[in-house]
Amino acid sequence: MGKGQSGVLRFRQVSLLALLMLIPVAAATLTVPAVDSNMKGVLVELTCELVPGQGRVLVTTEPYIGVSTQESERTALAVVKASEGSEDFEGKDVLFIFSAEGTASIDGGSAGAAMAVCLLAELRNQSLSPGVSMTGGVDMLGRVVQVGGVLPKAGAVADFARVFLIPAGQQRSLTYTKTFTTPREGIYIEEVTPLEINIPEYAAATWNLTVVEVASVDEAYLWFTGAWVDAREVLQFELPEFTRELTGVEALAEKALKRAESLVGSANDTLSSSYLEQAKNIPAGYPYTQANLAFLAAVTSQTSWDDVEPVARELLKQMKSLEPGDPYWRAEAELRLSWALFKEQNLMAQKDWLIIAANMLTLETFTNESVDMAKVARLANQQIVEAKQVVEESRMVAGQEPSADAALDLALESLEDELYFAALYNALDAMAWAEASKGASQDYLKSMFEQEKQTDFAEAYRRHAIYLLNQAGGDREVIKGALFSAYRADLRDEIFEELDRLPWSPEWGALDWKWLAILGLGVYVARDLVTKNRKGATARKTSATAEQDMVLLAEAKGKAVAFLQEKLRNGEITREAYIRLVRKLEGL
Structure with missing residues (x-):
């Protein structure tokens, strides 16, 4: 394996058991x-x-x-x-x-x-x-x-x-x-x-x-x-407060909450209302937990929808046409898109994963650096091989973990479709589920409170793990979910240390108006499909108007980006000015 991987990504191979066997006990x-x-x-x-x-x-x-x-x-x-x-x-x-x-x-x-x-x-x-x-x-x-x-x-x-x-x-x-x-x-x-x-x-x-x-x-x-513990005894704690803001994840949670409120309000469903109420009561500093509950509220509130796979495929096509401006957001967006395309689930969940992927892409910001996608592809292949071994070893100790097997299958399907970030992240999730099925030491659980993560998403996962532990009591499945989120946070932070940064240089043909339009259409498609079933012709007309406005705005943005590209090629503006102006266009 490559530099750093044997210690970082061969997930905790030096076991506590091996160390304890060196110490005599009664x-x-x-x-x-x-x-x-x-x-x-x-x-x-x-x-x-x-x-x-x-x-x-x-x-x-x-x-x-x-x-x-x-x-x-x-x-x-x-x-x-x-x-x-x-x-x-x-x-x-x-x-x-x-x-x-x-x-x-x-x-x-x-x-x-x-x-x-x-x-x-x-x-x-x-x-x-x-x-x-x-x-x-x-x-x-x-x-x-x-x-x-x-x-x-x-x-x-x-x-x-x-x-x-x-x-x-x-x-x-x-x-x-x-x-x-x-x-x-x-x-x-x-x-x-x-x-x-x-x-x-x-x-x-x-x-x-x-x-x-x-x-x-x-x-x-x-x-x-x-290895398995009763969290009430091991971790007697109140939820900690956090001062560090996770701006992007918080923005995503806000979008998810607004969408859930609009859907649950017309659904009149007890389960979805319960999820929504829980999401609203999540304390500040736990945005991923809030977004997760809002997602459950949205999914359980919906009763019917049309096939959105063509839209997901179009989003995939456009995603491949532009190298990542922000690898953290692109990776998370690809992961959700792979769930929309390949995950075995109810159709409402598939649609909402598509919407979340589109939302994440709209939050992606173009900076002065990207990553080497060839390195991401190599890492994805390596981690899939390693994940297979970790899952098999875990099965011998703790039995079969269906979530680990499912994540491994998603990694293979993502790799086949050249969704390399999704393949990499699904493989890491398979490893995290396998480790979670075996439990964790009390020391590891306590370390979660002390080791803040470098990237915002990894930190959001860590906080989600803390929240779940606070709520777990003796529920093994909740504890396992908390451990999965904690291991996921570890692996997310560690994998990005393996990625080489490159200057961001978009292909000039990629930033056309279709690219910007698909981001908006991905957000609007499912909402329109729901309103077709719920609100009749008036709602359809309103939604169609919103889509038309979105397309026109996206086309205008695309023409503006093309104009800036021409200025940059001719040396009339600097690279820094170009990036600054593109960022401003994103905010429109």
């Missing part, structure tokens, strides 16, 4: 719940050790354990050997130590997944978080299987744990309530009524305990080792 220990004969939750301390021996599985226990628990021990060992290899177990015995109070015996397979986690930690010489507990069996494929007594077990761990892991599909529990009536003396009627309980909601409200479903031992291990 035998792996965790606390798991069980239930007694009365279905009351009790706590069991589980310790795992590898000791010199003959390859045996040994157990020491207080109280006694049953046959099912012994079977789980051997299954857990088989899962770990399949994951890590058998070499580390040669000449060693595996020792499981159970210690419990308040029950005479332990039986059942509900500690199977915890035993596998415990044994992995012992093998990797890594500590387990004392604030995490779990219940769940394990099968030979490393999947966490369902068990009984989840609700009383949650109550048992609530005194010490902040996160309780349960098998996938068991967040709802059926319990029963009893009522007694005495219609007359000597007669008693007992009525049993089934009651379904949402365990995560109940645990959060009753014990302030975060309950999370997990599907595999690998996924559970991430929680126990601190």
Whole structure:
């Protein structure tokens, strides 16, 4: 790879795990719940050790354990050997130590997944978080299987744990309530009524305990080792205020909010109104968050529209005809255009991505420098190759992440259409999603608050991550979205350090009135399509007039730019004067 890429873009290859394996730690220990004969939750301390021996599985226990628990021990060992290899177990015995109070015996397979986690930690010489507990069996494929007594077990761990892991599909529990009536003396009627309980909601409200479903031992291990965290415990914070203005991103958010207000006002839709209200209440300094919510409000408010792919293709054609005047904005615009063209989504979202891409292009300002697009193309190819590897490695640890796979597909399609910035950014997004699916250390989360990003868009993504963490509570999907935005911010800043700056020198044939017209038409097309369906002939006439005005203004701008080009070629004005006057034309 090229200069700087091995350290910057080979995303955090020196893992925390590799460093921790150099430091001796005590035998792996965790606390798991069980239930007694009365279905009351009790706590069991589980310790795992590898000791010199003959390859045996040994157990020491207080109280006694049953046959099912012994079977789980051997299954857990088989899962770990399949994951890590058998070499580390040669000449060693595996020792499981159970210690419990308040029950005479332990039986059942509900500690199977915890035993596998415990044994992995012992093998990797890594500590387990004392604030995490779990219940769940394990099968030979490393999947966490369902068990009984989840609700009383949650109550048992609530005194010490902040996160309780349960098998996938068991967040709802059926319990029963009893009522007694005495219609007359000597007669008693007992009525049993089934009651379904949402365990995560109940645990959060009753014990302030975060309950999370997990599907595999690998996924559970991430929680126990601190890669997945409960943001309420790790980051107790109020939203920080920011003094640095992100002018361009703020302008984009303002456009998005105005568009959402115009659409939601006539839609009378509860969901879109909710998104719009949230967007309006986003505090200053978080423009990307506001723009994102405004986008959701706009998309959910729309019911029908026509095909805009021809307009997107025309926008793509014109985009290729002019080298970037501002590579940061051009890259973000290309990314959204690729989503409009290639992303599998509902048609309303596709249309709005087109509008956002057009808005971003109108905000692009021509400066004295551009970038080497040949270098962007090479970087895009390199990052796609690297993203494939990162996504595959992540899949082995944390399972499949659909968002990472989708971003990788978008990168390939963008590359085929020679949208090199979009190919590059989609590849980086695939890497960010892959990393986010594995979680993050507490130190990384805290570093987000201290390391301001260089470019405005990267800084906007960082702030969005902070906002999501503030809102996340124990919601894993929100935490993952926050981590994605944080990793995305890192990669955005880092990739531009790899790009060589060049003097900006437009091709004279490219700045014609069609180029300027398409920017306006891209903004107006979807609005017109919506008004065709909503407001009838009067609205269509009004929109058509607006389009005509936009085309005429764009044509006038194009002629003015051509006039300035002629003056520059003849040496009648300087290059600086030319750029200054073009900027003024952009503001018309």
